[in-house]
Amino acid sequence: MEQGNLFGAAGALSVNTVVDGSRDAAYAAAYAKETNVGMERHVKLFKNGRNQAVRIPREFELPGEDAIMRKEGDKLIIEPARKLSLLELLDTLEPLDEEFPEIEDLPAEPVDF
Template identity: 70%
Template sequence: MNIERHVKLFKNGRSQAVRIPREFELPGEDAIMRKEGSRIIIEVAPPSSLLARLKTLSPIEDDFGPIGDLPAEPFAF
């Protein structure tokens, strides 16, 4: 489903800016912008750390059952 909306461009200091309407709002604080021909594409930036990535995952709902203790293996120095 493609949603389209007309927006106004404005100047913010020496940069051109656009307000992103609520229905196009991106999660997080970082995005990646690139230009393809005459199109400008803005995408959510991938998480930058393992902890940030883990926070985006859903919990595992599978029941793995009890996990028994394994016997210790001998360790040589």
């Protein structure tokens, strides 16, 4: 495994990683390497039924339950699906073709404050 910015001159994990008590940070530092693009990690592909799958390591976990996947050349890119605004959500609905019944316009009732 290549040693990158995550390791000191002596080749050990940085003191900050070990001292802060985060085993996840130490795990990520030991098995991932930092590149000029960001973090990188070698993962295994496997079959899940007829689909090819990959386990996403904890340090790369995405928020939410949905993601967007696209292919750019030979790269597969997975990013969190952003939540739609109310207007965007309403824009996805089909218009209603039925007529609404007439609603009687009643005068406002007085309210005591």
